[in-house]
Amino acid sequence: MKQQTCKRLLGFLLLSFILITTCSMASPLFPLHTGVDQNCFLTVGKAMLSGKVPYRDLYEQKGPLLYGLHALAALVDSNGFFGVYLLEILNLTWTLWLFSRMASLFLPDRLEMPAAALSGLVTVTAYCFSRGDNAEEFCLPLVLYGLYAMLRCTEAGSLPAGRVHMLCGIFAGMILWIKFTMLGFYIVWVLFFFVETIRQRKYLQAIGQCLLFLGGMLLTALPWLVYFAYHHALYDFFYVYFYSNIFLYSRSASWILRIGGVLVQDVFHNFCMTALCLGGVLYFMLAKTSCKQKTTRIAITATYVGLYFFVFVGGVRYRYYLLIMAGYCVFGVIALLRLWSHMSGERCKRMLKLALPVLYGLAIYPASNCRYYFGKPDSYYPQIQFAELIQQNKRQEEVSLLNYCFLDGGFYLESGARLPDTRFFCRLNIPSSQLPQMYAEQDRIVQQGEVEFVVVRYRLREHLWRKEPCAALTERYTLLGTASEPHDAYQYELYQLNPET
Known part of the structure; x- marks a missing residue:
């Protein structure tokens, strides 16, 4: 591994430590996590370690991989959230690294880390971050990798290698076993490259790529199918995780309620994140100089719309649902840094080195979802x-x-x-x-x-x-x-x- 890469990873690890410590209630700064979903995840994870089977013995409707992660966290700390805290730090480190890789496609080297740092700050201080430890948080890097691999190919005018299809299939499978409503991104991802391959008259390759992707998803399914079959709980698994989420939770909401939800929860409560996401997508969609290839603009827009649609199509909306869209805020940050760079010229690098620590110091505490609980006995x-x-x-x-x-x-x-x-x-x-x-x-x-x-x-x-x-x-x-x-x-x-x- 290159020395530069190691330095960046260590920098992202330190940054993740700062962000998670101040913006997640899994942090040791707080005696407990007040989130109800988060406590459900940990209770089920601990129960798994004691031999209980999710869905059969404990009725909770998130995916088994999420409970498995919390079982792993409970091995570290069975009486609190310290294990979850460590998982969040590692997860955010990976997220920041992927933010920087995406920024590298459109920005000079000196702006990669600032782009990742700003995107990470916006993500964890957004209202939808909901004090940390959400299913969307752990799915975010799984989506970001697919988005990075996609744009790297579109900008180069190429198609993904077979191993990329397999790896993205694995990541899509992981999303499936955490919270399947976020699969909209990879549905669009597969369709996009299928159409692109067909357009190039590579028919057999198009079919082969789909099979590789599905094979990756199947690899993630086998352990859970074996686990629940061994415990005679396949029916409980499919009924609770799939049937109850699709048919018991979803509700019919009028267009007025849906639009109201968008305005209140997306725009009002998450204004900074939403502005960067929508502004960035519009910038890449409309500005001819935003990227090299037209297919890049199509890919960004299509995946954004597909992901958003599948998350909210059921008509149910909770504040943490929007967090999975945070990966697109990097496009707004890229647009702003390009503008900054043109305005500042050679002074840009020096100014950013000074501005970023100041911004973090001034913004983390007042913008944190956990601000109210700091210092509470x-x-x-x-x-x-x-x-x-x-x-x-x-x-x-x-x-x-x-x-x-x-x-x-x-x-x-x-x-x-x-x-x-x-x-x-x-x-x-x-x-x-x-x-x-x-x-x-x-x-x-x-x-x-x-x-x-x-x-x-x-x-x-x-x-x-x-x-x-x-x-x-x-x-x-x-x-x-x-x-x-x-x-x-x-x-x-x-x-x-x-x-x-």
Whole structure:
């Protein structure tokens, strides 16, 4: 490996350390991660290490590879998010490296690292980064590699080698087993090169490339098919991961709601990232001097539209969904650096060396999604307050707890409770009409007093919907404590099973 490459990788590693430490709640700067999805991932990952099987034993709807990554993280730290923190640093290092490789196609060498550094800053400070550890975050470099390989070929006027098709198939397969709605990019990727190869009258090569790509995807599928078949859980796997995500979550949304979602969540909450993404795509699509080949402009535009369409076609929109689009912000950064370079001339390099550290120093703290939680004492967090109450009042050595009627809030992790015995260890965002057994199972556990402690959550703003717990909660359990989390506007209650029951 060249010395220059090593220096850049070390620089990106240091930069990733700074960004993840300040912008992800998996960082040691915070006693816990308040994200509900993130706690679900870690709970399932820990359960895998204890022999439980996702989907069959624990109903959670993300892909098995994501749980496998969190199982790996739990090997490093089973009582917190430090293992996830290390994974995020490595993942962002790879992302920054790919940002620099893409920038190298359109910028001089001296601007590659600034382009990557600025793109990375925009990515982790965007609202959709959502305090870190999202499925989209781990899929981002998998998309970026395919985009880099694509543009390298289009700019050179060539077609990808067979090994590139195979490798991109592997990365597409990894996306499939993390969160399949982000496969839109690689669907367009394959179609693009298939059409290009056919256009050059290389018919057999076009078919062969598709087979290589599919072969790469198949390689990623085999371990999971074997794993779930061995545990007699193939039906659970396909039902929960594919059927429930496609048919239980998706909803029909009017065009007014869809446009409103774009304006509020994409434009308003993620203005800087969205402006760079759309501005960069438009720059490459319209400016004749943006790239060497017309096919490059088509590739950037087509993959952007395809990825966005497949992510949001179901009508469901959560704040972290947009993060997968962050890879396209590098095109906006490239456009700005080109403008900067033309305006600054030879002074550009010296000015950037000074401007980047200043920008990072001034922007990271105020722009971080985690800004509100900096410096908060442990006693601020309801999870830690309840963990202390549980340890003071528990009647058995092993704590049994139910996260009742809401997503995993981190109470299993902080309380040291045993891993959930119930398949529905939390309530996912699926309506009761679509999955009534989830609601019935949680109610049954409370009615029969199968756990010693129960945690429930309400919204502080009363006009918003909330699910009322079953009557047995106040009949068989005693309220032990309450706590609020003002930033996310939640009120929590901790109940303990009555001694006579």
